[in-house]
Amino acid sequence: xxxxxxxxxxxxxxxxxxxxxxxxPIIGGFVLAVPIGWxxxxxxxxxxxxxxxxxxxxxxxxxxxxxxxxxxxxxQILNPANLIVTLTIYAIALMVRTATDAFDAVSKDVAxxxxxxxxxxxxxxxxxELPLAGPVLLAGLxxxxxxxxxxxxxxxxxxMSGLGYxxxxxxxxxxxxxxxxxxxxxxxxxxxxxxxxVLIGRMLLPWARVDAAARRDARSARTKAVAA
Amino acid sequence: xNAFLEAFAWIADPAHWSGPDGIPTRVAEHxxxxxxxxxxxxxxxxxxxxxxxxxxxWRGISIGATGALRALPTLGLLTYLAIAFGFGIRLALIPTxxxxxxxxxxxxxxGAYSGIESVxxxxxxxxxxxxxxxxxxxWKVEVPLALPxxxxxxxxxxxxxxxxxxxxxxxxxxxxGRYIIDALPVRDYTKVLVGALxxxxxxxxxxxxxxxxxxxxxxxxxxxxxxxxPLRTSRKSTRVPVAPTGTSGQMAxxxxxxx
Numbered sequence: 001x002x003x004x005x006x007x008x009x010x011x012x013x014x015x016x017x018x019x020x021x022x023x024x025p026i027i028g029g030f031v032l033a034v035p036i037g038w039x040x041x042x043x044x045x046x047x048x049x050x051x052x053x054x055x056x057x058x059x060x061x062x063x064x065x066x067x068x069x070x071x072x073x074x075x076q077i078l079n080p081a082n083l084i085v086t087l088t089i090y091a092i093a094l095m096v097r098t099a100t101d102a103f104d105a106v107s108k109d110v111a112x113x114x115x116x117x118x119x120x121x122x123x124x125x126x127x128x129e130l131p132l133a134g135p136v137l138l139a140g141l142x143x144x145x146x147x148x149x150x151x152x153x154x155x156x157x158x159x160m161s162g163l164g165y166x167x168x169x170x171x172x173x174x175x176x177x178x179x180x181x182x183x184x185x186x187x188x189x190x191x192x193x194x195x196x197x198v199l200i201g202r203m204l205l206p207w208a209r210v211d212a213a214a215r216r217d218a219r220s221a222r223t224k225a226v227a228a
Numbered sequence: 229x230n231a232f233l234e235a236f237a238w239i240a241d242p243a244h245w246s247g248p249d250g251i252p253t254r255v256a257e258h259x260x261x262x263x264x265x266x267x268x269x270x271x272x273x274x275x276x277x278x279x280x281x282x283x284x285x286w287r288g289i290s291i292g293a294t295g296a297l298r299a300l301p302t303l304g305l306l307t308y309l310a311i312a313f314g315f316g317i318r319l320a321l322i323p324t325x326x327x328x329x330x331x332x333x334x335x336x337x338x339g340a341y342s343g344i345e346s347v348x349x350x351x352x353x354x355x356x357x358x359x360x361x362x363x364x365x366x367w368k369v370e371v372p373l374a375l376p377x378x379x380x381x382x383x384x385x386x387x388x389x390x391x392x393x394x395x396x397x398x399x400x401x402x403x404x405g406r407y408i409i410d411a412l413p414v415r416d417y418t419k420v421l422v423g424a425l426x427x428x429x430x431x432x433x434x435x436x437x438x439x440x441x442x443x444x445x446x447x448x449x450x451x452x453x454x455x456x457x458p459l460r461t462s463r464k465s466t467r468v469p470v471a472p473t474g475t476s477g478q479m480a481x482x483x484x485x486x487x
Contacts, residue, residue, distance in 0.1 A: 059431050061391030064424035067408055071231040071421055077412075146299050153301040157398065158412060164303060171307035171399070179311070183304040190299035219291070226294055226338040 003177050011166070015185055018162035022149045022189070024084050029091020029148075030141055036092065037099020038125070050096060058093035062086065062151055066158060083155040090151065091144045098140025098225050102133035105217050135208040138201045139218040142194055143225040149190040153182070163189075235421040249406070251426065257402035258430065261393045265325050266386055269332035273385075274378060277340020281374070282366050290341065294334035302327055302392050310399040324396040331392055332385040339381015343374030375445040383438040390431050394423070404430065 004011065040050040069075065069082035106129050114128040156164030166182030201208065208214045238244060245251055280286050309323035347370050355369045371378070397405030407423030410416075 056432070059387055059428070059435050061394055061424075061427045061431055063391070063394045063405070063408060064427045067412070067420045068424040071417070077415075077417070143295075143298070146295065150299055150301045153303050154395070156303065157395070157409070164301065167301070167304045167307045168398075171311060174311050176308055176312040179304055179308040183301060183308060186301045186304060187296075187299050194295075220342070222295070223291065223338045223342045226298065226334050 003175075004181055011163075011181060011185065014161060014163050014165055015189065018149070018152055018164075018186070018189060021080060021083060021152045021155065021160070021162050022087075022145075022193070025087035025091050026141070026145050026148050026193075028084075028088045029095055029144060030137075032088070033092045033095030033099050034130075034137065037096045038103055038129075040096065040100040041103035047100065051100065054093040054096045057089055062090065063154055063157065065089065066154060078159050080155075080160060082158070083152065083160050087148050087151055091148055094144050094147070094225060095140050098143075098221055099133070099137060101221060101224070102136035102140070102217075103129060105136055106132045131205070134205040135201070135211075135214040135218040136221040138197060138205065138208075139221040140225050142197050143222060145193045145197060146190045149186060149193060153186055231418065231421055232425075234418045235425055238418055238422050239425070254402060254404050254406060255426070255430065258390070258393055258404045258427075261321075261324060261328065261396060261401070261403055262386065262389050265328035265389050265393075266332055266382065268325065269329045269336055269385060269389075270382065272329070273333045273336035274340045274381075277337045277378075277381075278344060278366065278371070280337075281341035281344025282362070282370060287341065290337060294337055297330060297334050300330065302331055303395055303398070305330065306395060306399055320396070320399045320401045323399065324393075324401055328389050328392060328396075332389050335384040335388065336381045339384070340374070340378050343377030343381070344370050346377060347373045372447050373450065375447070376442055376450075379438065379442045379445055383435065383442060386434055386438060387431055390434060391427065394427055 036050055036054075040047040065086045066082055067077075069086055070077050070079070073079075073081065073085065075081050110132065111124065111129060114124045119128065152162050153164030153167060155162055156168045163182045163185045166178050166185075170176065170178030170182065205214075208218065239251065247253070276290070280290050306323055306327045309326060310320065313323075351369060351373070352365060355365045360368065393403050394405035394408060396403055397409040404423055404427045407426070408420050411419035411423065
């Protein structure tokens with residue numbers, strides 16, 4: 001505890017870096033995965049291709065992707081872009097499957113009713129399909145958020161900032177307290193992100209808590225994303 | 229892209245195919261850690277998952293727990309276990325296996341209990357009414373029907389363990405991670421890339437094998453239903469309330485275990 005108090009400034013700095021490095025891939029991955037998921041849901045040809053590509057991308061080990069990024073992007077090894085691009089690819093790979101399921105779960109009848117009362121494709125997407133897919137999308141996003149926050153620590157192996165630095169530094173100095181601080185900090189960030197996402201979900205999707213079907217879909221989506 | 233050519237040339241060099249730092253040795257080490265870990269994790273998590281799926285007990289807790297386990301940073305847990313206990317460095321295999329087991333449990337548990345849950349409750353009721361004991365129901369009805377999803381869990385556990393076993397090299401263990409961890413400080417980026425390529429290749433090969441196994445384990449009965457009712461129709465009718473008991477979503481899941 002004394003060590004933590006004495007080094008509060010450094011720990012806080014690493015925490016801020018960690019948060020910044022995680023937020024970009026989480027938001028970027030989500031924003032890119034939703035339209036891709038919709039495409040996979042809409043056309044059976046793109047479904048096979050997109051889901052296979054995402055499956056393959058997800059198979060590439062994270063550390064391998066991080067260290068191969070400088071070669072692919074032409075960046076320096078210490079450039080944070082390597083980590084951010086890698087984690088965004090992971091977020092997309094994981095999220096596209098969930099997004100496809102989310103749009104699949106929107107009742108065909110409801111979508112057709114929307115068309116029948118005069119909704120065009122664009123308006124139907126924003127006002128009917130996207131909100132109804134919301135609970136499942138949120139469930140997937142929560143899994144993505146947790147795993148991204150945890151994966152950011154791997155960046156420390158290639159000299160990136162973030163709480164992972166406490167792991168490599170603590171290991172080299174043979175100092176368990178420092179590592180423990182990093183673990184607790186990482187889990188705390190993950191928990192806070194998760195709570196924020198749940199809160200945002202309650203504000204944007206107030207019906208999801210009362211709708212039993214939506215709750216069931218969200219739960220099975222979470223299980224599926226964990227098992228994926 | 230020139231770097232990739234150099235990496236391939238490195239791999240093709242016969243000098244790198246023998247000795248303690250040769251590719252076969254490193255691959256064997258990597259597969260050894262993976263096999264040991266997955267074996268232990270399957271014994272723990274699949275047993276637990278079958279119990280939860282069959283009895284329906286502790287489901288909420290296990291979903292929460294698997295989510296929490298995922299938040300634990302692997303590298304942190306690994307380095308902590310390695311230096312917090314006296315044996316950690318000498319017997320680097322112990323902390324490594326513990327960390328990888330922790331990593332493998334969530335997908336295995338989720339696969340096992342969602343697999344059992346996906347079995348149509350009417351099928352289970354029918355088995356019970358025929359006089360099967362709970363044990364028989366589990367082994368003769370639920371497990372065979374859930375097998376594709378259980379293997380699906382094993383598949384993603386294997387992939388995550390193969391990917392993460394790379395990190396074991398950081399606490400002085402072997403495996404393909406050695407190429408990456410050894411080459412990074414001396415800026416030998418060709419060798420780093422070699423490590424990355426080999427781990428990726430290993431993961432892809434294992435993924436292919438496991439997908440094949442997953443396909444083969446679909447029970448003949450389920451396969452017959454699938455041929456009779458094409459995938460597309462079953463997906464569209466996901467939310468149509470066809471059955472008074474259970475959820476039609478669960479039935480749809482049975483048809484698409486590979487997702």
